[in-house]
Amino acid sequence: MLTAIYVYEPSTVTIRARSPHERAMIRRFDERQPDREALGTATLEPGIYAVLSRGELQIEWGEGRAEAMALGKDEWPDPPALEAGASREQLRGFFDEILKGGEV
Numbered sequence: 001m002l003t004a005i006y007v008y009e010p011s012t013v014t015i016r017a018r019s020p021h022e023r024a025m026i027r028r029f030d031e032r033q034p035d036r037e038a039l040g041t042a043t044l045e046p047g048i049y050a051v052l053s054r055g056e057l058q059i060e061w062g063e064g065r066a067e068a069m070a071l072g073k074d075e076w077p078d079p080p081a082l083e084a085g086a087s088r089e090q091l092r093g094f095f096d097e098i099l100k101g102g103e104v
Contacts, residue, residue: 002071002099003057005049006080011064014041015057024053029083029094048083048091050098071095 005013005026015024015038026038029048038051044066051057051068059068 001053001056002095003051003053003059003068004071004095005044005051005059005066005068007044007046007049008065008067008080009046011044011066012041012062013044013064013066014060014062015039015051016059017053018056018058022053022055022057024051024057026051027098029086029091048080048086048094050095052098 007013015026017024017039022039024038025035027033027035027050028044029050035052038053038057044064051059056070
């Protein structure tokens with residue numbers, strides 16, 4: 001399952017799996033660092049993030065402003081103005097790359 005998180009201002013985000021044995025990986029758009037574990041609580045800087053998991057996730061944020069949405073195979077949204085110069089095609093490529101190469 002692929003979930004997009006749009007972070008508009010620094011936000012404390014908590015990601016929980018519905019299954020106790022679930023794992024999830026997170027990556028920020030245009031970041032060169034490898035995926036990292038997504039479950040737990042973290043402060044995310046403004047930007048676009050993708051979370052890859054095998055099952056459904058529960059995502060909550062305390063401080064800050066963010067939104068999350070589950071994405072289907074062909075439902076790539078228009079990019080909000082969070083990443084300078086990010087086009088719809090670049091965002092689609094980012095999400096496609098996560099789906100094709102990501103292992104959870």
